[in-house]
Amino acid sequence: MSMPGKDNDEMVSTKHEDSALLNSGLASSAGASLLVLTQIFTKLATFSLNQLLVQYVTPTVLGTASYWEFVVQTILFFSREAERLAVQRADSDVAANCAENAPHASNHADDAADDAADDAATSTKSSLQNVVNFGHLPLFVGIPMTVFMLVWSLRTQNAPILVLVSFLVIMELMAEPMYALNQFQLGFSKRSRIESLAVIGRCLTTFIGVVLAARTKNDVHAATAYVAGQLVYAAVVYIMYRNSSYKIRPISNAGLVWKRYFSPQLLSVWRGLFIQMIFKHLLTEGDRLLISWLCSAEEQGVYALVTNYGSILARVLFQPVEESLRLVLSKELSTSSSRTQTQMAAKNMGYILLMYFHLSVVMVLGGYNNGAYLLQFALGRSKALIWKETNVFQIFPQYILYLPFLAFNGVIEAFFSSTASELQIQKFSWFMLGLTAFILLLLYWLIQVQNTGLLGLMVANSTNMILRIIYCTTYMQKFLKTRGIKTSIWQSISRIRIGIFLAIALGLSQYITTEKLQVYGFPKLVLGCFTCLTYLAIIAASEKNLIRHAIKFKRL
Structure with a gap:
């Protein structure tokens, strides 16, 4: 028989839990809003810098700089993207281990409370050490990749750029442990401050370097200035994140070296995500891979200009929203989350998708017909005449039509990566493997056989995004259904x-x-x-x- 006051106590406890969830959600939303504002500042600063520099550089310089940016981002992506997604699950991993090792019963209430407090402190400490250890993993992956890149790029015979690229990659990866710890603790304010200063340093360095190179009319020096700016960014990030008190330490007494320093559960998730990231990068950056292989430096410069202006909204708004969504959903939609919490997350997801739809319509209505005119205005009369010799003004409106697919895919995949289990990640990796093969064949057929050029590139990329959207939307419906929340595509269309x-x-x-x-x-x-x-x-x-x-x- 239950005690008379038990129901009231449970009601009070439930209210306190709901209040705590609301406060946590508001804190997460405030932090996410700060991150979005910072990302808006950094992306606009980068865009403004490119807008200034396009007056000083030739399409060849822009293409060369774009190639080296692609090399750096590829190394960093493969080195740390899977780690950043896996490490967000350190809490649930440690909680599962504590649950397995916890005593099943206690004879004294005080002893049970003390044990619970000790377990909570141990769990928090273990989580933080797990995160710090996992933050070192990108360094072990990134160093061999950097060496491979150096050997592969020796044909460029540009030693200064090779040295700068190597230093900046290693420096950014050395900052990863503290970055991962800061992200795990939702330290949005610190990250915003560091990234803002780093972007300012990069913009100033790049601008000064390019202007000085323009006076000497040396294209190599101008391209080197872009890489030097990125090196300054990496140096600021490393110096401001660096904390020598957090070092890699053993987390268990297991015999194998990897198990002593890295959680087997997180390693398993990381392996699945790493394989998935390979296919994702091939699909996302496959266009740049083909362009760097099939096109000249000048043609690469044309595409770099199109993506710089065409994706400004995606970089300013969509990307930070996706990143914030991953962080918030990883916390809110854990295995222990309540149905109320899941309903709130699903409702917020619906509002984001609704906003994306209306923004996409505005982009197409306003951008497609006026894209060429706006690009000419942004470049200025003198530079527009130079770029008019290329097909950039025909390609730009086509790129605008591709942006809505990019936006929806990003936010829906953010939901998947935040909530998918290890088995579901493996299934998605197999899907990405088949999709990669299909899209690469489609790209080859459109570009080489049909000779459609960059139009074929847009068609293949849009097909890629549509198929990924369908897969992740199906997963999202099944996930919400298991939590007792029914959704319908037809209801969404009706909405x-x-x-x-x-x-x-x-x-x-x-x-x-x-x-x-x-x-x-x-x-x-x-x-x-x-x-x-x-x-x-x-x-x-x-x-x-x-x-x-x-x-x-x-x-x-």
């Missing part, structure tokens, strides 16, 4: 039906108006702005209850 019909109607009216009245240049831009504002106004009216609720919640 945005007004936006779909409105986008089609406004798009057709814009096309007919521009074709019949022969509208070009600035008047066409004004028409595009009017179309986008009309869409947003009607959507705001139809979503007034949601907007009112969001404003009210923010005031609270």
